[in-house]
Amino acid sequence: MSDAPTARSKLSLLLIVFPMLLLGQCALAATPVKPVIQVGSYHCPPFVIKHDDDTYSGLSILLWERISENLGLQYQITDYSLKDLLEAVANKKLAVGISCISITPERELILDFSHSFYETHLAIAVKKQGHLTTIKNIITNKNLLIVLGIFFAAAATVGGIYYLLEHRVNEKLYSMPSRKAQLIEGFILGLLFITKGPFNYFEFKTLPGRVLTVFLAIFTTIFIASITAILASTFTLGLLSSDIRGPGDLANIPVGAKLASTSSEYLTSQSIVHRTYIDTDQMLAALENNEVDAIVADAAVLKYLLKKSKEKGEYQNLMVLPYQFEKQNYGFVIEDKSEYIEQLNRALLKVRRSPEWRQALHEYFAERH
Numbered sequence: 001m002s003d004a005p006t007a008r009s010k011l012s013l014l015l016i017v018f019p020m021l022l023l024g025q026c027a028l029a030a031t032p033v034k035p036v037i038q039v040g041s042y043h044c045p046p047f048v049i050k051h052d053d054d055t056y057s058g059l060s061i062l063l064w065e066r067i068s069e070n071l072g073l074q075y076q077i078t079d080y081s082l083k084d085l086l087e088a089v090a091n092k093k094l095a096v097g098i099s100c101i102s103i104t105p106e107r108e109l110i111l112d113f114s115h116s117f118y119e120t121h122l123a124i125a126v127k128k129q130g131h132l133t134t135i136k137n138i139i140t141n142k143n144l145l146i147v148l149g150i151f152f153a154a155a156a157t158v159g160g161i162y163y164l165l166e167h168r169v170n171e172k173l174y175s176m177p178s179r180k181a182q183l184i185e186g187f188i189l190g191l192l193f194i195t196k197g198p199f200n201y202f203e204f205k206t207l208p209g210r211v212l213t214v215f216l217a218i219f220t221t222i223f224i225a226s227i228t229a230i231l232a233s234t235f236t237l238g239l240l241s242s243d244i245r246g247p248g249d250l251a252n253i254p255v256g257a258k259l260a261s262t263s264s265e266y267l268t269s270q271s272i273v274h275r276t277y278i279d280t281d282q283m284l285a286a287l288e289n290n291e292v293d294a295i296v297a298d299a300a301v302l303k304y305l306l307k308k309s310k311e312k313g314e315y316q317n318l319m320v321l322p323y324q325f326e327k328q329n330y331g332f333v334i335e336d337k338s339e340y341i342e343q344l345n346r347a348l349l350k351v352r353r354s355p356e357w358r359q360a361l362h363e364y365f366a367e368r369h
Contacts, residue, residue, distance in 0.1 A: 037075040037095045039064070040085040043279060044100040046304045046364040047118075047330070050079065060098045062360055063117055063351055064332070070347040071340075081278060083260035086111065089333050096344075097333035100301055102262040107333070114332040115345045117352060121324035122263055123299035125306070126244055127287055128317045151194060151227060158216065159183075159190025162209060169205045193220055244294055246323050247272075256283045256292040263296040266326050280305055288315055298328055304364065 043050045047060040056077060068075055075096075080088060082101070088094040090110045103113045163186035167174040173189060174182045193216060204210050244250065250272050257263040259276040267274045275292060277283045283295040284305065295302075302320050309315040332348075334341055351357055 035074070037068075037073055038093070039075045039077045040080045040088055040094040040097045041077050042080055042082055042085055042099050043281075044301060045308070047100040047301075048098065059118070059360055059364060060100065060330075060332075063348065063357070064096075064098045066351040066354070066356070067344060067347040070350065071343055081260075082258065086260070086333065089335055092335050095335055095338070100298060100330055101333050102298070102328040103331045104262060104265070106265070110336060112334040112336050112338055112341055114334060114341070114348055116329035116331050117348060118300070118330040120298050120300040120328050120330070122266060122296055122326040122328065123302055123324055124244060124247070124250070124294050124296055124321045125284070125287060125302050125318055126294045126321060127290070128319055147227060154223065155190035155194045156187055157190070158193045159186035159188070161212065162186055162189055162204075165206050165209045165212070166204060170203075170209075173203065194223065244321060247296075247325055250274075250294060250296070253293040254291070256286050256295040258283065258297060261297070262326070262328060263298070267296060284309070284315060284318065287318060299324055300365070 041048050041050075041056070041060070044060075045058065047058050048056060049058040049061075050056055064075075067073075077098075078094075080094075080097075082099075085094070085097045085099070085101075086107065089097045100118075101113075103116060107113070163174070163183060167182050167186070174185050176182050176185055204213060244253075247266075247270065250267070251270075255267065255272060255274040256277055257267055257274050258280060259278060264274065264276055274296075275286070277286060280297055280301055283292075283297065286292050287295050299320065306315060306318055306320060309318075332344070334344070338344075
């Protein structure tokens with residue numbers, strides 16, 4: 001008789017415990033497990049720097065790390081070339097691509113982008129030329145020749161006017177006996193006027209000469225300032241370093257650009273035939289070895305790489321020309337119609353306003369943006 005209550009007790013316990021176990025398993029199954037997000041990248045200092053131990057640093061990496069912390073994301077980074085990265089995101093093999101990726105209308109047809117996090121321009125890098133080439137550039141530079149022509153014409157005009165007014169009455173300024181020699185004296189007077197400014201008012205004997213001196217005092221001051229500004233601008237823009245003065249000069253020389261980059265797309269749009277390279281490091285080596293006469297890439301990347309290379313004693317003769325064109329905005333590339341783009345953009349804007357981000361910009365570029 002005592003076995004029956006025991007069996008009933010076990011059955012009751014089982015009926016109580018089994019639903020609890022079942023509910024516990026359902027609760028565990030309902031707990032969301034966040035997937036590991038596949039992230040693609042490529043080496044592009046200072047935005048993505050891959051180290052020998054397969055770790056990463058750089059501005060884009062810092063930004064992504066802070067965004068993923070903010071959103072509670074797990075991720076895995078894999079290296080790609082730029083072309084392969086864009087294709088992998090477009091085919092949804094990657095959720096996000098991070099590096100120095102320019103936002104363009106053509107890419108947005110098949111991809112989505114985050115908000116821009118950095119703005120730069122395209123730039124041209126060249127190899128500094130030797131002294132003989134520099135002298136040749138000075139002699140043949142059209143702008144310089146025009147300036148010199150105006151300079152000497154102005155000197156001849158001023159000298160001629162003073163000769164007509166003063167050569168018969170001013171033996172001090174026109175002391176040579178022959179007319180030819182006096183004309184030379186007049187030209188020298190004009191040169192001195194143009195280069196040094198007006199003479200003393202009392203050096204001239206005639207009233208028109210003295211009146212003209214007053215007017216020329218104003219004119220020569222402005223003229224000298226203008227000529228100085230034009231010459232300074234001409235030399236600053238590369239006269240002594242390169243005969244390339246802008247993108248239009250690239251059409252007839254060997255040029256390099258990164259494969260599938262906005263630089264390559266720009267050159268193609270301008271009908272400029274060019275060689276393509278896998279990365280910027282290969283382009284710099286090609287420029288150093290005279291395989292090409294110029295390379296086109298993003299200004300921020302070129303300047304950073306050359307700065308770091310020169311600190312190591314490399315590429316000492318390479319320089320970035322002071323011409324900027326084709327504005328570039330960097331963003332993260334995301335699979336088309338991603339449901340997470342709004343969350344990512346909010347996190348990105350939050351990081352960009354942080355002191356850590358401003359400090360990182362300062363460390364990499366020695367200036368605030």
